[in-house]
Amino acid sequence: MSTAPIDFYFDFSSPYGFIAAEVIEAVAERHQRQVTWRPILIGAAFKITNAQPLLGQPLKGDYALRDLARSAAYMGVPWSGLPSPFPFLATAPSRAFYWLTDRDPAAAKRLARALLRAAFVEQQDISSPAIVKTTAMTEGLDADAVGSALQDPAIKDRLRAEVDTALDAGIFGSPYFIIDGEPFWGTDRLPQMEKWLETGGW
């Protein structure tokens, strides 16, 4: 059996990505796998697929709000609605993540979860560098260092490169997982992912 990490692509502004972030580590642990978190800016993929943000669509948007609350409760994930503004651009939280993950991958995951909870449990505007810095402080990080990282050209390039790599890999949604080359889109594929991890595929 493979022991390769699970690739976990998500956008910090994606509510289904938040739900996935709350549960993916437990799924991986049950099957002795690691998870590589790969935040991206999904808008770049939406341009290719000509997709519109789900929550803004007629009928589907209303359904999705109901489905998000129901799905979060079903999966035991806290949820208290969308932040405002929504949708938002996830540049700042994504840069903070990539800055930190090279220094301390576990801390970067903790920061990512804290940022996602700030957005979808506390309705904070995590597109704001100030909120990203405040959240980083609550995780014991140096706010000034985070603030500098958000403006660091190398970190900006790093995020752009990560988004390009994801586009090249065909990622078009959030959350999106790759297990041993097999793509899974959406939190609703978690049961299939569990079986795939258990059996090696079918």
Add this chain to the structure above:
Amino acid sequence: MSTAPIDFYFDFSSPYGFIAAEVIEAVAERHQRQVTWRPILIGAAFKITNAQPLLGQPLKGDYALRDLARSAAYMGVPWSGLPSPFPFLATAPSRAFYWLTDRDPAAAKRLARALLRAAFVEQQDISSPAIVKTTAMTEGLDADAVGSALQDPAIKDRLRAEVDTALDAGIFGSPYFIIDGEPFWGTDRLPQMEKWLETGGW
């Protein structure tokens, strides 16, 4: 606990609708529920939501083909790919269904499943009245009576009315289920539906 039937909306040209049709009766039976099958022409809803057929979309289309084969196998449903042409207009099979369901609802469900299998297991063109008639014959129905029904103005009106009713109810995808007023979109919501049926909701 409610004993109201589960509303099952689907388009005969929807491959995920086919998968749902193969499993929904067993789900309902486990919870002592009936299922009301409601074939519709989902293109009318797509105009409202400005949606494009999934299989024709860049990146998503390729993913969906892979996901359909994987999901069918995961759920124990036969699957051998899309028919040609695809997508197709499901007017003929939908009319045949509504003609029959007023006479014999159980036979209408059997016909619907036979038509869906003709499309997605045998790759037959069920948009063709001739194929609908042939499939009806294999189900022991009178091909001439089916042929007449496909051209019957009352049946044409009936299908239009069913589509309008579905649009009024906010149905925007296939498959789409309503259980005691709660909407569930997609075969991937079946686990939540099972829990909803078991617990009465959360």
